[in-house]
Amino acid sequence: MNTKQTKSFHVSTDGRGVTTVSLDVPHRPLNVFDDQVMSELDAIVHHLEHHGDCQAVVFRSGKESGFLAGADVKAIADIESPAHATQLIDCGQQLFDRINWLAMPTIAVIHGPCLGGGLEWALACDYRIARDNSSTKIGLPEIKLGLIPGWGGTQRLPRVVGLANALSMILQGKNLSAAEAAKIGLIDLAIDPDRWEDEVACFVTQVLEGEAVSQSGRERSWGQRWLEATPWGRSLIFSATEKKIGSKAAHYPALRSAVKAVRSSYGLRPDGFMTERNEFVNLLATPTCRNLLQLFFARESARDRRTWSSQIGALHEAPIRKVGIIGAGTMGAGIGQLAACNGFDVVLKEMDETAAEAGRKRVVALVETLAKHRKMNDKSRASILDRVQVTTHDDALADADLVIEAVVEIAKVKETVFATLDKCLGSTAILASNTSSLSIARMAEATARPEQVAGLHFFNPVHKMELVEVVRAAGTSDATVARLVGFVRALGKTPVVTADAPGFLVNRVLFPYLGEAVVMVAQGHDVKRLDKAIRRFGMPMGPLELLDQVGLDIALHVAQSLASVLAGVTPVVDQLGLMVNQNMLGKKSGSGFYRYKKGRRDGVANFPRPSKKEGRQNWPVADQDHFVNDGLSLEQRRLIYPMLAESIRCKQEKIVDQAWAIDLAMVLGTGFAPHRGGPLHVVDTIGEHIVHANLTYLQSIYGDRFASPVLLEAMAEQHLLFFEDSEAENNDHAVTH
Template identity: 45%
Template sequence: MSQYEHLRIKRDERGVATVAIDVRGRSMNVFNSAVMGELDRVAAQLEQDETAKLVIFRSGKESGFMAGADLVPLREMTRSGQIDGVLREGQDLFNRIAALPMPTVAAIHGPCLGGGLEFALACDHRVARRDSSTRIGLPETQLGLIPGWGGTQRLPRCIGVSAAIRMILTGERVSAARAKQLGLVDVVCERDHFDEGLLQLVDELLAGKRPTGVTPGWRTRLLDETLPGRKLVLWSARRQIARKGQHYPALPAALNAVAAGLSHGMTAGLAAEREEFSRIVFEPACRNLLNLFFQQERAKKRDTWVGSDVTSGHKVRTIAVVGAGTMGAGIAQLAATRGYSVILGDIDEAALDRGMEHIGSLTRNAVRKGVFAEAEGDAAIHRIRRTTELESLADADLVVEAIVERLDIKRKLFADIDIVVPAHTVIASNTSALPINEMAAATIRADRVAGLHFFNPVHKMPLVEVVRSARTSDETIADLVEVVRALGKTPLVVGEGPGFLVNRILFPYFDEAVRMVCEGLPVEQIDREARRFGLPMGPLTLLDTVGIDIGADASRTLLSLSAEASPTPERLSDMVAAGHLGQKSGEGFYTYRKGRRAGPAVKADASGQAVPLPETRELGGESLTGVQQRLVFALINSAADCLHEGIVAEPWMVDLGMVLGTGFPPFRGGPMKLAESWGTDQVIGTLNVLSETCGPRFRPSTWFVGERSPGTTSTAKPPVQELPH
């Protein structure tokens, strides 16, 4: 066969052809028109090759099999006909591969996502490597899209209707072991024996043997293999997504495509897939979700935050975490599972015992869920050294402080650490609100001091705020951005200021909710209105989850930012004094039984002065109640203040931080994107009404009225180009 730019092809004496995909100029394989064109040429040759007995498709990169399609060209398409053409190209290619006359095998390691899985599903057999990097799934609905190259048709035929619908609607990425349980892959091989396992499967296929598939239970067969069962599965799925589908049109669109294929066959299903994809790709929700994806990718690039000429200060290999509480243990566990050598320090052995117990629990849960294999979990725990002596930190390249939120104690610790660690070591604080500059002043390496604010729970939350003080060097920021990326998180470089970015924006939101409780509004009504707007949980439930004590500390720190006096610090302090700390104590704004919310604990008491709620207002084609206006515009106005004051340089940074850090409705694109969609005049007008009704805290931010702050705290490129309207 001829030479290719993105493919490497070889054959052995048995007639086994191996097609290795190695997309030039990319760290991870992605489908683009050039790669698909070359694969089509290979398929055309194989159709005529009578000597080829079997074909293996695999990646030529250690980074993984295939991350999916290159989405950048999608942003430039303005017509559904363009979209349909791209979808037909992919569907025709995978149909061609599926029809090859010889057996085909996809050898999967690392990410196999989106178009990558659709490609693998077009092969006759799949073998996967068992390790933490292998993740298999169709995440398109998380981007506001649906699988468009046959995924809605082939996945149900491979693993059954009910399991396929669940994977498609949730965008779940499954491990190799879970994929085997589902029947998505035929063979799972250990990392060190992957090639051996692949060759064994090839030998069996050449000998006419077929892998043993998964035998579903009677209930699964009833649902997946009978017409009434399939109708029941689809009906149940539509019912479950009914409310969410109003904001995420990709969910019902995916079900429509699946249903068409089940009712009318593969050809009709593929046509429905193209039609539904082409219809929703220009929906606002899809545009917002795609833009958030590109923003997340942009945030992971070091050049976004520092100049391209900035060199790394020092390669981080060993991370020390001081403080073995929930946050410290979570950071240590994450670092260890990502291959770092870890030192976990605390003041006494009992604290370390509790920290290591928490790490063990997190690791066991991850193994049970298939995040990584048991051997990988054991190896991660063995990478953690425990100590009560600061001198043991001397080997650390990065020290993360995660102790009590007391500035005086942190300053003392920073001074002590500064003495024992090498000059290249970065010292970072996991504080959520306290000034980094004052901690740095206790050291003689202020340029190597920064904030590294993880969110709780560490293993789940995707965002880390990298906090730059006035003296933090670009080299330090570059080092920390690389570490955050290596930990599998998204870095967001923010400037110093009370609460940094996310907590700074959240405080007025929490404050407004507590004010309304004091004014006599039921806690359930306040939370319900927030959820109806699209937030994952209400502000009072979120306060209970975070902890009323933590909220009380933050409210005292951030109160100085408010334009008027607030009842929130006193109200939360009174709850703390009464032992009502939220979910962890069994009572906060709600009562909890066995960790589950039972009902409101705080009755509407009108201890504060009642304030008339603003009238329902039409914004962007939807009606916002008075409660929703107070909550949402508290967020938006505070977000604009952060831009005005240079906490971050550009609106997309605010949006990404709030979506990843708080669960702000992704389909809305973030608070600043939402404000843009409503229009500046509408936003200012609503804020003026709220200011007159509720108080001066709602006076429109200077950022909205055109007085931009000339200074910024980070280097960033122009915003990512949006999808056309």
């Protein structure tokens, strides 16, 4: 056997003439494409092009972590000019094209992530096979960074899986399992993990003997094939797709670019690749792409334990293996299911057997739903449930490493729970509260271990929401923070560490926005108009829709808890109190700001409003001409500015030290328009001096809830920005160091 080793590749050729090219990028947990990898692969392909004794080529990974996670995102962010971008895209396109035209058959052997450039490499091969387990993820996620595939993905994927499937994968950036990829013909064989190496060897033999059959495009009906094979049929598919993405394309230009590039794949081949390249290069310069790239790096930083604590050793000294949860309601059951699915032993404790049985049913239902979604077999589903114990006895918690309380939001009840747990748990166990706004320090006072008490604020629904606020009280130790950040990472979530203050970060920033919407409808503003204005800004739903989803009773509780730190809360409490007293709790009660019928919205509700002494015509109204131009409408400005101001105050008060973490938390925790980068990026984009001027005018009309933060006033005077790389549209001042 002939072998050759480079820095990133191991190349060997056996007696049959099968060359195996194995990628193992040094000092990386996952394989990624960078300049070195591309250069070495180019040399390997050059050798294959000029040596005719090779009978087949197998491309695979030498890392157990997976095939290839795509291009190095940092390298993409560091692209300096359109010419630089064009050069990089041309390099990748030409390299994969040469692989596509190799004289011998080529096979991509996939396990773990095969994403972005990794899949584009595999698409250039004649055959693709993959290991059929939960770690295998195959997809083109570039759209999530405001980009499109640039190394032939938009050109080759439609030929392999069909137009409709290709558009769905690219526009959603979704990942497929091996089974799902096999179903649409993206891969030719999904292999049972227990027979992995044997089946790979068997498939290679079949290729050598001419017996392997490509599965590209299988399970497409005759009608679908005919539709996609004709210009008229494809035109229908493209028209329907463009209509579907229409409302989002203004904020996410990559959607239209992707459709344009895929459409070009049905013309002359060189023109298609040129269109793909040009669209990619143009997208790199868009604010949406730059903001989404920054959010990507922010997420990476948040998931790095060193960001939040220097006590990384604590993770190894006292690992969390067993998790106790007090309360098996919606949140408790959700946290329990999530922990069990990620390998933790879980004990859910309830007050009595009736509540415990209800908790068991919730957990089973959550696991069944997950198993169906992930296509788990009975053994995997049973394994998760076996890790969950639901009990009414405290002694089942005695050996827990972490206990999370998820009981009613009443401070005295939580303090009693903490005092009881403190006496029955081991000395190294951590106590955490899932409270959304109550003081962690007060709960810690009920224990003899304040250094091991913190908050773990999960968002509902637990399995969907990525953010977890790790709340650090004054007495919480670095070691406790480190252990909890590691735990959150192990759950597949993203942690942001916050100070112990009312509302922590997300609720504190979100509430002024929601509260202003409540005040506005109490004054007679149209419910639908306000929600529509905010969806135009880029939010996934309007503030009143969101309040109905959360529950007005919960919103009322948060409003009351924030009264000590926010101005202008009283009218919000008055309006919400009226509605809660009439059992208008939102979607769960069938009526809130909207009516609901069988879980679906059915028009605006006839909700009560506080009596007013003055007529509607005397309500204060801001004059558009008095604002400095910021690109927002009157409704958007009145709703968004309170959120911007409170984000700045949270930075000012060091609720969270890092500006990027505030933006990330608001995007992950509330859906704040990702293409805008987060509230502090919005401030930079508009310009600090403009936001300050407009807040000052709003304050003169509507009161002190629009007061400009001290930090903003100082930044406006000194021409400072929150982010050095901000490209303020209306701010002509550079960052001052």
